[in-house]
Amino acid sequence: MKYCAFLRGVNVKGTNMKMAEVCGVFKEAGMEEVSSVLASGNIIFSSDQKADELKTILEKAMSEHFSYEAFLFVKSQEEIQNALHNNPFEKSEDQHIYIFVGNIGIEKILMNAFENASKAENETAEIVDDIFYWKVPKGNTLDSAFGKILGRKNLKDQFTSRNVNTLEKIVKKF
Missing domain, CATH: 3.30.70.1260 (bacterial protein sp0830 like)
Known part of the structure; x- marks a missing residue:
């Protein structure tokens, strides 16, 4: 299933990170087809896992890699399209x-x-x-x-x- 993770507080108030490095963390955490949209922490990826499981996995991976308390929210492609529509x-x-x-x-x-x-x-x-x-x-x-x-x-x-x-x-x- 395709998802987008929306990271909170990225590239503001001293929490700076390159999206290529963030994508690398997602890949290391087992996500596939990983790419970013803009520099504000929007990561598109594929996974067979559920959104709540992905949130836990990815927050832990981001927190450990970047040494900060990561907060992110995972929504499916369909949820994002519906929100926009x-x-x-x-x-x-x-x-x-x-x-x-x-x-x-x-x-x-x-x-x-x-x-x-x-x-x-x-x-x-x-x-x-x-x-x-x-x-x-x-x-x-x-x-x-x-x-x-x-x-x-x-x-x-x-x-x-x-x-x-x-x-x-x-x-x-x-």
């Missing part, structure tokens, strides 16, 4: 759309945090099929009240997010 927002030049990948139930925690945060004009969020989607004006991603909540350390092992453009590139590479 179900995006409730229309793309526009002045907005970013993020799709969140994470632990079961994280979408409700994120929606609660979003609802309790002050919002920029035209900033909105929706949950579709247990996936959290966030639309924010360009330039406001890190400065928004919700954006600041996303960086909290107590949530770092719960989710990661990708811009819809990144998911389109991942689907194209499958």
